[in-house]
Amino acid sequence: MSDVEWEQRTLCRDESCIGVIGPDDRCKECGLPYESEKQQEFSEEYAASDSEAEEDEVAEDEVAEDEVAEDEVAEDEVAEDDAVTDIEWEQRTLCRDESCIGVIGPGGRCKECDLPYEDG
Known part of the structure; x- marks a missing residue:
């Protein structure tokens, strides 16, 4: 291989691959298709926006989990309040007038x- 050919070769975009891009625009080693710099930039931007969307989804999921946890705490508090209310309900004294x-x-x-509760 001449020095010119060596300098003009296009390496595979997979940094762990040792292959070069062939005439069919695919890596001769792993078969990964070649992407031009513009395609790579677009792919990186798309991947970045996609990862931001995933982060938003994760954040929304975390908020939803927090809301569920808060709801569970609120339900526990309501259950405790209900228990107190039940005790109070059981201990009330009704009017003697039916x-x-x-x-x-x-x-x-x-x-x-x-x-009055008692005559008198």
């Missing part, structure tokens, strides 16, 4: 009709 919907407050009187 037609009244009220409960007895801290002063010993119904919160709806103001009837």
